[in-house]
Amino acid sequence: MKKILLVFAIFGTLACNHAEEQSKVEAATPEAASEEKDSLPNFGIVIHGGAGTILKENMSDSLEQQYRAKLEEAVRAGHAVLERGGTSIEAIEQAINIMEDSPLFNAGKGAVFTNAETNELDAAVMDGKTLNAGAVAGVTTVKNPIDLAIAVMNRSEHVMMIGKGAETFAKEQGMEIVDPEYFYTENRYRGLQRVKDSEKTQLDHDQKTAFLDPFIKDSKYGTVGAAALDKHGNLAAGTSTGGMTNKRWGRVGDVPVIGAGTYANNKTAAISGTGWGEFFIRGVVAYDISALMEYKNLSLQEAAREVIQKKNVDLGGNGGIIAIDHEGNVAMEFNTAGMYRAKMNKDGALEVAIYGEK
Numbered sequence: 269m270k271k272i273l274l275v276f277a278i279f280g281t282l283a284c285n286h287a288e289e290q291s292k293v294e295a296a297t298p299e300a301a302s303e304e305k306d307s308l309p310n311f312g313i314v315i316h317g318g319a320g321t322i323l324k325e326n327m328s329d330s331l332e333q334q335y336r337a338k339l340e341e342a343v344r345a346g347h348a349v350l351e352r353g354g355t356s357i358e359a360i361e362q363a364i365n366i367m368e369d370s371p372l373f374n375a376g377k378g379a380v381f382t383n384a385e386t387n388e389l390d391a392a393v394m395d396g397k398t399l400n401a402g403a404v405a406g407v408t409t410v411k412n413p414i415d416l417a418i419a420v421m422n423r424s425e426h427v428m429m430i431g432k433g434a435e436t437f438a439k440e441q442g443m444e445i446v447d448p449e450y451f452y453t454e455n456r457y458r459g460l461q462r463v464k465d466s467e468k469t470q471l472d473h474d475q476k477t478a479f480l481d482p483f484i485k486d487s488k489y490g491t492v493g494a495a496a497l498d499k500h501g502n503l504a505a506g507t508s509t510g511g512m513t514n515k516r517w518g519r520v521g522d523v524p525v526i527g528a529g530t531y532a533n534n535k536t537a538a539i540s541g542t543g544w545g546e547f548f549i550r551g552v553v554a555y556d557i558s559a560l561m562e563y564k565n566l567s568l569q570e571a572a573r574e575v576i577q578k579k580n581v582d583l584g585g586n587g588g589i590i591a592i593d594h595e596g597n598v599a600m601e602f603n604t605a606g607m608y609r610a611k612m613n614k615d616g617a618l619e620v621a622i623y624g625e626k
Contacts, residue, residue, distance in 0.1 A: 309499035310596040313346040314611040315339065315363050317373045318490035319542045319588040322606030324623055332622065335372055335608055339620050342366040343610040346494060356504035356538070357395060357418065360494035364414040364508050367492040371453045373608075374490025376412060379451050379510025381460040387451035389510055390523045391417040396503030396532035396594075403428040403524035408451075409435050411444040414508045417524075419443065428524060456513075463514045491523060493540025495532070495592045503594060505530050505538035505554075512545070521545025527555035534594055536561040537568050542607070543580075543587010551575070551583055557591065568592075572599040 317339060324332075346363030350356070368376025379387040391413035392403035402421025405428065410416050419441045420429055429437055439445060491509035498504075507530045509523045522529035522545035529545065531554035532538035539554040548554075553575055560571035568591055576589060581603055588602025590609055600609045600621075610620040 308614065309501070310614055311350045311497050311499045312592055312596045312598065312611065312613040313343060313350060313359055313363065313494060313496040314590045314592050314598045314600060315343050315346065315367070315492070315494040315609065316540060316542055316588065316590045316600070317367055317492050317608030319586075319602045319604045319607035320490070321604065322608070322622060327622075335622060336620050338367065338370050338372055339608055339610040340618065342494075343612050343618070343620070346496060347612040347616070350496060350498050353499055355500070356496040356498040356502050357393065357506075359496040359498065360393070360504050360506040361414055361418060363494040363496075364492055364506050365412050368412050368414060368508055371455070373492045374456075374510045375492040375508040376510075377451060378453055378456065378490065380456050380490070380513040382511075383460075383464075383514050383516045385457075385460065387448065387510055388515070388518075389413045389451075389508070390520060391506070391508040392524045392526060392530040393417045393421055393506040394504065394526060394530055394532040394538070395421065396505075396534040396538055399533065401427050401526045401530075403526060403530075404434045405430045405520045405524045406518060407431065407434050407438070408448050409445050410438045411446045411450065412508075414506050416441075416443055417506065417508075427526065430520075451510075456510075459513055467514070491529075491542040493530070493542060493590060495538035495540050495590055497538070497592050497594065497596055501534065501594065503532045503534050503538035503592065505532040505540045505591075507540045507542075509542075522548035522553070525549050527552050529554060531555045531558055533558050533562075537571075537591045537593040537599075539589055539591040541587060541589045543602075543604070544585045547580060547583050547585025548587065551580055551585065553580060553589065557589065561593070568597050568599045569601075572601040576601040576603055 342363040346359040349359040349362050367373045371378040374380050388406045390405045394401040402417040404416050416438050493507035495505040507523045528549045529541040536558040541548050557571045557575050560566045588607040591599045598611050606623045612618050
């Protein structure tokens with residue numbers, strides 16, 4: 269009798285083991301793996317390097333490859349932060365730092381020149397979870413303005429600091445300070461001289477045209493920005509810029525104006541803009557997209573299209589935005605010939621684009 273019971277026990281154990289192994293095999297099927305992947309926390313990042321008259325025929329293959337490589341480097345760096353469980357703030361800082369350190373973009377190292385032949389930098393950041401924000405304007409010695417904007421948000425009771433005061437705060441916070449010469453690039457300096465020459469040529473003909481055409485319409489909009497959703501479900505957006513070529517009188521654009529060029533809210537989306545800043549300020553572009561989502565229940569893509577393709581154009585402005593919503597949906601909307609942009613989702617799918625292709 270004992271032998272019979274022992275045999276049944278052995279067979280029962282073997283059957284259980286077989287069932288467990290079978291369960292593991294089933295779990296390893298493509299369908300099960302897909303379901304498991306779908307259950308993982310969602311996250312993603314989208315970046316831009318400026319919008320404007322960016323045409324294929326005006327760019328060499330070599331320069332295009334440089335832009336594509338740097339955009340990929342930046343978006344991958346931000347994505348890596350998110351993949352290992354980092355915050356959306358950390359991800360956008362990492363991505364923007366890479367673009368700020370590149371002379372290719374109008375931010376940090378590649379900032380354009382003012383009429384006085386100086387470089388004045390602006391930046392902003394916003395946390396979608398807390399609606400806390402930080403911004404700086406007109407700084408001339410801070411290597412990475414986005415880092416300073418984050419410090420303003422996290423280490424002060426203020427939202428915006430400007431000029432010398434912002435630089436004093438940067439030193440107190442241990443930010444990397446550089447000589448203003450660090451921001452000099454020959455390409456940007458020559459760009460300023462071309463604008464000034466054009467301005468002089470037009471002056472005798474039409475003073476109004478002299479101001480608008482070289483100073484505004486032909487300026488490059490090379491602002492950089494990033495928006496991210498982390499695994500904790502939190503959104504953040506950040507933007508950094510050197511402003512407009514030949515800007516005067518301490519002009520400040522939309523970037524450090526929270527709600528204009530930068531906005532994030534966990535209820536809706538994180539948004540970073542680039543373009544003709546005066547019109548982004550007047551239209552409160554970034555917040556307007558969020559408001560359309562929150563109060564009219566538009567999707568991110570619908571809201572972005574309404575603001576960028578209609579409302580901004582009706583005002584007379586141009587430019588674009590990148591954004592990501594609380595579900596990981598991404599928008600890269602612009603009404604110019606091109607916009608440097610890239611995105612990655614939780615699956616690691618990468619997209620890098622420059623021209624008007626959709």
